[in-house]
Amino acid sequence: MNVTRRNFLAGTGIAATAVLAGCGSSDGGSASGEKTYKIGVVQLTEHAALDASNEGFVEAVNASGLPVSIDQQNAQNDQSACQTIAPKFVGDGVDLIFAIATPAAQAAAGATTEIPIVGTAITDFAASGLVQDNDKPSTNVTGSSDLTPVAEQLEMMQKVLPDVKKVGLLYCSAESNSDIQIKAAKDELDALGLEYTEFAVSSSNEIQSVVESAVGKVDALYAPTDNTIAAGAAQVGQICKENKLPFVTGEEGMCKAGGLFTLSINYKDLGKVAGEMAVKILKGESKPADMAIEHLSTSELVVVKNDEMAQAIGVDLSALDA
Template sequence: MNKRLMSVISIIVIFLAIAFVTTNRTQKNKQQVPTVGILQLVTHPALDQINKGVVAGLKSEGFVNGKTVKIDYQNAQADQSNLKTMAEKFANENADITVGIATPAAQSLAKSANGQNPVILAGITDPVGGGLVKSNNRPGGNITGTSGESPLASHLNLIKRVVPNAKKLGIIYTSSDHGGEYNAKKMQALAQKAGYDVHMYTISTTNDMQQIAETMANQVDAVYAPQDNGVASAMKTLVGVTNKEKVPVFPAVNTMVKDGGLATVSVNQFELGKASGIMAGRVLKGKNPATYPIKFITKGDMTINTSTAKTLGITLPDDIVREAENKGEIYK
């Protein structure tokens, strides 16, 4: 065998060796890219903002979708059977970590994960009461995340400042929404202690809102709409009724003010989601969810709707308007 042929063979062997190593390295890198499953209950501006925040939080921890992480986003569109199917999909495909946006989504993920792969809560109102963790300080299993518990005392104070003569307060929530009921009953206790005559109303689905709102608007001076996915989805229907009767609605989050509510002190939903994304990234890096405390986000910003105020014939106090201008949001 001549030297020239030997050289050609050597070059081919080296080339094949490099190609083999490169292929193995590429396959290994692909295998190392984790999968994050995000399950959202329904399309709604507040929940959509949480989802965007989750993605941003993961990115801040070095997990960029399509590069260093694969994000599989699923939306159940408020269908319980969809929640079950989508959560099982993540479990069957062995997603490295899942994120639940809204309590029903988180509960479905927790059940499907069965104590195995980590589940991150994104703005869940009552993690302990929802059966998701043993305690907020030491969750004790495969689940941790954030809680966006509403600043209820601030909401009640806002109602007093805007409509000081209101005596009868209506509170509406969805009977199947654990977080909504939790917030509604806590507000009921606060309002009754403050001297309000509180009337409680429930809807089973968004289809009930028109009829319940018509009844409520004729019985109360003001309405409180808690952080509740069903009420949030039917917010435009609610205010369509109450505005005609000149009854102001004070919702829990800024997106509900955008949909026609009068005013609120709102936790930023994007920042809430971002905090969950950061926690998800740290768990992917090895942090143990069992000893990773639930992070509570309760600080809110003033949000007002000047168009709704005009419709209702209400003049918002100057200090509230200034606060919204300087630190919050104004919808017109």
């Protein structure tokens, strides 16, 4: 696996466990008598990007020195589970909810309009109904966006795979974040003069049959930062390897699991940004309603090449080194 980096200007899921971070104690107060802040974390599912976001968040909160108790809950890609976890946090009286991925944030926002919610790994907070405006949320929700460089990814695809004429767009129809990215992908493919066909799944159980149905119909598959596809990226990759079908992914973890190449943001850094925002809220320095949605404006995009996959399907990735 090769990784290189480029500058870009834009914008550990632990299931059902509670951990104590910082210098807090389990009785609601720290050893020095300070308040221990309770944070509830709801993560949609386990895959590399969301796990990294979670890790970055916890690191940032710990680095602040605030006494915190963190309750980690993972919905295992069951959106109804998110809608059970979020109200439980409200009932527990947490001081802040950290929501990882759009459905998790939507469940949290539906459970409370009072408790601060910080989200991450969310493509567009406003389009997902979480805030009134990304620059001024005016709700109890804020956070960091993983808006994907869709256009740049597809331009890279055309550079590496110049013979591709028709692209399969693979995503989960139940994820609003994917709808946003697929629209952007269609616009970019139109601009590039390439045809496309949608291959949508409604759950992970459909991944195999839907991907197999794409074989012979398209010259390459593209999947955005879709949580269902990310969790099943190894399965997609295996089918693509067997049929020598290039699979271009929306982020690094998906590429490593079964993709061919990608241009990705750093999800651990994204989680750190969210963690720093949460610290400001807990310290009373700011309120979600006034905190603009943040992007990794000074971060680096990661160019990831899966050389093993490239060799298996006979694709030359040297164009990525230019």
